[in-house]
Amino acid sequence: MIEVESIVKRYGATVAVNHVSFRVDRGEILGFLGPNGAGKSTTLKILTCYIVADSGKVAVGGQDVLENSLEVRRQIGYLPENSPFYSDMRVLDYLKFVAKARQVPGSKIQEAVDRVVQGVQIERMLKKNIGHLSKGYRQRVGLAQALIHDPPILVLDEPTSGLDPHQIIEIRELLRQLGKTKVIIFSSHILQEISAICTRIIIIKDGRLVADGTPEALQAKASGRQVYRVRIQGPEQQVRSALASVGGVESVEPLKHAGDQVEYRIRCSDSRDIAPEIFRVASGGGWTLSVLTPESRSLEDVYLQLTATSQRALAS
Amino acid sequence: MGNVLTIYKRELKTYFTSPIAYIFIIAFLVMMAVYFFAINGFFQQQNPDLRAYFLALPLAFVILIPAVTMRLWSEEKKTGTMEVLMTLPLKSWEVVVGKFLAGYTVVIITLLLTVVVPLSIRSVIDLDWGVVLSSYIGALVLAGVYIAVGAWVSAVTENQIVALLVSMVLLLILWGVSLPQVAEVINGLVGRLGDGLSWFGTFSHYQNFVKGLINPVDLIYAFSMMAFFLILNNFAVEWRKY
Numbered sequence: 215m216i217e218v219e220s221i222v223k224r225y226g227a228t229v230a231v232n233h234v235s236f237r238v239d240r241g242e243i244l245g246f247l248g249p250n251g252a253g254k255s256t257t258l259k260i261l262t263c264y265i266v267a268d269s270g271k272v273a274v275g276g277q278d279v280l281e282n283s284l285e286v287r288r289q290i291g292y293l294p295e296n297s298p299f300y301s302d303m304r305v306l307d308y309l310k311f312v313a314k315a316r317q318v319p320g321s322k323i324q325e326a327v328d329r330v331v332q333g334v335q336i337e338r339m340l341k342k343n344i345g346h347l348s349k350g351y352r353q354r355v356g357l358a359q360a361l362i363h364d365p366p367i368l369v370l371d372e373p374t375s376g377l378d379p380h381q382i383i384e385i386r387e388l389l390r391q392l393g394k395t396k397v398i399i400f401s402s403h404i405l406q407e408i409s410a411i412c413t414r415i416i417i418i419k420d421g422r423l424v425a426d427g428t429p430e431a432l433q434a435k436a437s438g439r440q441v442y443r444v445r446i447q448g449p450e451q452q453v454r455s456a457l458a459s460v461g462g463v464e465s466v467e468p469l470k471h472a473g474d475q476v477e478y479r480i481r482c483s484d485s486r487d488i489a490p491e492i493f494r495v496a497s498g499g500g501w502t503l504s505v506l507t508p509e510s511r512s513l514e515d516v517y518l519q520l521t522a523t524s525q526r527a528l529a530s
Numbered sequence: 531m532g533n534v535l536t537i538y539k540r541e542l543k544t545y546f547t548s549p550i551a552y553i554f555i556i557a558f559l560v561m562m563a564v565y566f567f568a569i570n571g572f573f574q575q576q577n578p579d580l581r582a583y584f585l586a587l588p589l590a591f592v593i594l595i596p597a598v599t600m601r602l603w604s605e606e607k608k609t610g611t612m613e614v615l616m617t618l619p620l621k622s623w624e625v626v627v628g629k630f631l632a633g634y635t636v637v638i639i640t641l642l643l644t645v646v647v648p649l650s651i652r653s654v655i656d657l658d659w660g661v662v663l664s665s666y667i668g669a670l671v672l673a674g675v676y677i678a679v680g681a682w683v684s685a686v687t688e689n690q691i692v693a694l695l696v697s698m699v700l701l702l703i704l705w706g707v708s709l710p711q712v713a714e715v716i717n718g719l720v721g722r723l724g725d726g727l728s729w730f731g732t733f734s735h736y737q738n739f740v741k742g743l744i745n746p747v748d749l750i751y752a753f754s755m756m757a758f759f760l761i762l763n764n765f766a767v768e769w770r771k772y
Contacts, residue, residue: 262617266771287619294617298610302548303540314536315618359614 215240215367215397216261221270223256230256231267232421238414243393245408246401248418249521254401255295257418258371261399262292274367288316291360295371297352301345305336305355308344309362316363330358334388350381357388368392370400374407386411405517417520424520432516440482441509444492447475448501454478456499460491475504533620537628538635541602545636550601555640558594562587562644580648580657584665584740588705588732591637591669591676596697598636599680600690602629603767607688612770622767626760630681637673641666661742668739671752672732676701678759685766708733 216238223231231253238244246254259265260272263283272279274286300308309330313323331337334354339347344355353373360368373389374382389398390411402408408415409429417425417432425432446453450468453476457466462482469477482488489506496503545551566583606612615625648662680697687693706712707724708731716724728734732755735748 259613264613264617264771284619284621287617290617292614292617294610294613296610298613300540300544300611301609302544307543311536311540312614312618315533315620317533317619 217273219271221267223267229421234423242414243398243412245412245415247408250403252418253421255371258369262290262369263287290367290369291365293356293360293370297356299344306340312359313362318363326362330361334358349376368396368398373400419521440485442480443507443509445475445477445505446501446503450476456495462486462488533624534628537625538631541629541632551636554598558640561590587669592701595676596680596694599633599684600693602681603685604688604690604693623764626764633677664742664744665740668736672736675752675755678756682759682763685763705732707731
């Protein structure tokens with residue numbers, strides 16, 4: 215559905231997007247992940263024909279963004295970052311304007327407006343000026359305008375930024391529904407949002423693509439070393455040395471004290487499951503073991519690992 | 531054409547839902563009335579006619595038309611709405627023309643309202659209505675040129691105040707180069723450059739209309755100027771992508 219081939223975009227001396235390639239197929243919800251300023255928005259702007267790449271090729275639905283820009287724009291519903299909409303227009307007028315500009319036939323406009331208004335639940339806001347809406351409702355208006363022509367592709371730039379947890383869950387649910395029939399690309403700098411609904415994740419950093427795969431594949435890539443969290447009631451020094459003596463344990467780190475219980479993080483040098491041994495050590499010492507959970511490395515670790523260098527550079 | 535109309539309607543509605551259009555219309559009418567009845571001393575003239583009034587119109591335009599055009603593009607750029615607008619499946623010229631026509635309409639409405647001036651004095655003096663009509667045609671096409679210049683300037687900056695001031699200066703220059711006195715000064719500096727530039731200025735063409743002459747050359751001049759600046763406007767919008 216979407217093919218991006220080695221696109222480059224420079225702004226003066228900075229390279230915003232540096233030879234990024236990927237493709238998105240029908241039925242995918244693609245999460246575009248990366249720290250702020252990584253080149254996410256720039257890439258999305260190129261896909262939606264708002265700007266033109268310095269080099270590389272982009273095709274949407276088989277149409278080249280340069281040769282058939284109008285055709286590409288027809289297939290895409292786009293929610294730009296920060297939902298910039300005419301603040302002096304009323305919601306209803308705005309949706310009608312976008313429908314007309316998107317060449318929805320006159321007789322179908324009311325139907326299209328009703329459909330999207332219901333879809334994002336803004337029935338009560340129709341008479342209000344967009345400028346008077348809260349951030350959450352503005353974002354919904356943004357989704358409504360992106361959906362008004364029922365496009366096969368949705369491109370959403372940070373659709374959940376600035377929303378409260380309830381609204382985030384609602385939007386996620388909506389995207390999951392829409393993802394059944396549409397290709398969705400959405401960007402975020404927050405991993406949880408993306409891993410919750412995406413079928414595929416692309417991580418981009420400093421304009422370069424650093425990872426591309428399903429959430430599971432990325433997670434598998436990261437795991438390899440087992441980490442456990444345990445809570446044990448017993449003398450700290452003895453417990454620590456006993457735990458450290460278990461084969462495969464690399465380090466034991468006390469995390470917090472709750473009464474006479476202490477919580478530890480145990481890092482192993484490989485992926486072997488040593489939970490039974492930990493249990494045995496605790497019962498052998500006559501201590502009470504109340505928590506024993508494997509802390510498998512999450513996607514977050516992958517993300518942090520892949521995007522870390524810039525933060526380290528900032529810190530130094 | 532449907533797309534042009536969609537943009538046109540939205541722009542025009544924006545002018546009239548915000549105070550801009552009303553302020554513009556009132557400011558223009560007050561300015562022209564004060565000039566006409568107070569400064570110009572209309573009733574003290576020997577043979578009163580509307581020539582001085584029509585010759586003052588373009589200068590009022592220089593000040594007020596940029597106020598109408600300044601927001602056309604810069605506001606979209608500043609607030610980011612440009613991103614939605616330019617990702618709609620519209621050709622850029624359709625947006626350019628739609629916006630131009632909306633700005634033009636505000637000025638045309640204002641110009642129609644000034645008709646009260648000739649109407650209010652028709653009982654006092656004997657007006658040559660042919661000359662009044664040709665003067666109005668001149669003012670209309672002149673306004674078109676000004677709107678096209680202002681819209682283009684607005685497309686190259688995201689700052690409305692910059693758009694306002696730069697278009698004022700450009701329009702003043704465009705007006706000034708065809709004043710005989712200015713042409714003479716430039717002639718004195720470089721050969722016959724003043725005469726050449728003079729042809730491109732608005733004044734030399736506009737004054738024919740005020741004299742009662744509707745000369746095809748002057749009409750062609752005005753429409754070519756509009757086309758030229760609309761094309762520049764379109765380039766400005768297209769180049770933004772790179």
